[in-house]
Amino acid sequence: xxxxxxTSPGAFEVQLGTxxxxxxxxxxxxxxxxxxxxxxxxxxxxxAGLLFEPASAEALASFLRSLPDWVxxxxxxxGSNLIVxxxxxxxxxxxxxxxxxxxAAIDATTLRCGGGASxxxxxxxxxxxxxxxxxxxxxIPGTVGGFVRMNGGAYGSEVKDILVEAEVVLxxxxxxxxxxxxxxxxxxxxxxxxxxxxxGATFRGRPGDPQAIQAExxxxxxxxxxxxxxxxxxxGSTFKNPEGHKAWQLVDAAGCRGLTVGGAQVSxxxxxxxxxxxxxxxxxxxxxxxxxxxxxxANSGIDLQWEIQRVGKEK
Numbered sequence: 001x002x003x004x005x006x007t008s009p010g011a012f013e014v015q016l017g018t019x020x021x022x023x024x025x026x027x028x029x030x031x032x033x034x035x036x037x038x039x040x041x042x043x044x045x046x047x048a049g050l051l052f053e054p055a056s057a058e059a060l061a062s063f064l065r066s067l068p069d070w071v072x073x074x075x076x077x078x079g080s081n082l083i084v085x086x087x088x089x090x091x092x093x094x095x096x097x098x099x100x101x102x103x104a105a106i107d108a109t110t111l112r113c114g115g116g117a118s119x120x121x122x123x124x125x126x127x128x129x130x131x132x133x134x135x136x137x138x139x140i141p142g143t144v145g146g147f148v149r150m151n152g153g154a155y156g157s158e159v160k161d162i163l164v165e166a167e168v169v170l171x172x173x174x175x176x177x178x179x180x181x182x183x184x185x186x187x188x189x190x191x192x193x194x195x196x197x198x199x200g201a202t203f204r205g206r207p208g209d210p211q212a213i214q215a216e217x218x219x220x221x222x223x224x225x226x227x228x229x230x231x232x233x234x235x236g237s238t239f240k241n242p243e244g245h246k247a248w249q250l251v252d253a254a255g256c257r258g259l260t261v262g263g264a265q266v267s268x269x270x271x272x273x274x275x276x277x278x279x280x281x282x283x284x285x286x287x288x289x290x291x292x293x294x295x296x297x298a299n300s301g302i303d304l305q306w307e308i309q310r311v312g313k314e315k
Contacts, residue, residue: 002049004032016049016071017090023066027059028052036088039095040079041141043233044282046088046312053097057169057199060094064197065173067092073171073195074311077143078118081150081236086282087313094197096145105129109206110164115145115199119152122203123217132208133162135216139224141236145198151185155220160185164202171195188240188307229267233276238289239304247304248272251292254299261288274308286310 003015010025014032034051037043054060064073072091076082100116103125111131113122119137122144126134136157140147147159148166166178170193184191192198224230239247251257251271259266263280266288267273274285293304 002032004030004050014050019068019070021068021071023063026052026054026063026066027056028054028063034093036076036079036084036093039076040082040084040235041233042079042083042235042276042280042282042285044086044276044280044285045084046086046282046315048089048091048093050092051095052092053095055099057100057167057175060197060199061169061173061175063173064169064171064195073197075115075145075149075197077116077146078141080141081146081308083235083282083285083308083310085286085310085312086315089312096143096197096199100145100199101143105131106202110202110204113144113201113203115143115148115167115197115201117144118142119147126203126205127210127213127217130208130210130213131205132213132216133157133205134203135213135220138217139220144201148183148198148201149190149192150188151183151190153188155223158185159203162203162205164204166198166202167200168192169197169199227270229269229273229275232267232273233278233280234267234273235285235308237272237307238274239272239293240307242302242304245302246272250296250300250302250304254292254295256292256295259288259292259295261285261291264288266292281315283314 005013007013031051034048037045074093076093076095096116100114102114103117106112119140123134123138136155139154140152151159163180241247248271256266257271258268262284263277264284265275265277267275296304
């Protein structure tokens with residue numbers, strides 16, 4: 001359990017696990033032992049030692065500078081691609097709120113986006129500005145910060161195809177701007193340092209007709225609705241597609257469609273999705289994923305790699 005105690009005007013004593021430290025009162029909302037299950041799509045998992053919702057990028061930088069080096073930090077967006085283990089996250093979870101949910105066109109083909117802006121907001125703003133090439137973000141249930149960290153992609157496009165630069169607050173509290181090359185992108189991976197928080201990004205598309213852009217967004221939405229269990233408690237695509245293969249086909253061929261562990265189930269609709277049927281713990285979900293990996297390896301010889309991030313401690 002964590003505690004947050006005001007020791008004097010403008011100062012707090014924090015007990016986090018077995019360690020303690022003093023910090024100045026941050027500009028934003030700071031909560032001890034904050035439940036994370038309501039904030040993630042799987043609706044499972046433990047608490048955050050501290051949950052911080054900063055008022056601005058400078059407030060975040062100042063807060064991170066005040067933390068001891070031993071305190072782990074994790075950014076949380078919409079929680080769509082995440083398993084928070086049942087023992088919770090023992091450090092600080094940073095969640096970017098409305099102050100970071102901004103998108104604005106800065107020229108005929110370029111958008112400046114806050115790290116908390118959703119894919120729907122980014123793609124819709126691009127449509128209204130006549131900027132094509134960002135339609136695929138409509139299909140990714142997350143925020144700009146997560147897209148940048150994971151090189152998010154769908155329907156043949158990835159963030160690396162549109163990113164100009166990203167504004168980042170490092171774990172040390174240093175604010176910096178990283179170029180596309182700095183991020184070292186590969187498939188669903190970047191070299192963004194641990195504990196860094198993406199507070200904004202600049203995306204560049206190409207000139208397009210708003211009606212044609214909307215038609216492409218509608219096509220993507222209809223395709224997702226037809227093929228994915230969008231109305232379930234899920235975490236999106238569970239495993240990365242191995243070179244030359246589709247993860248869902250490997251899972252299906254291994255006989256895992258509908259497989260269950262506790263309250264967790266492999267989706268009948270799309271076998272690269274795991275579902276919380278209502279009673280699953282995070283341990284159930286992770287154990288199901290590992291069983292799927294074991295069966296796929298036995299059937300095809302291929303080692304599936306997790307795409308969903310798994311964080312925190314086991315209970």
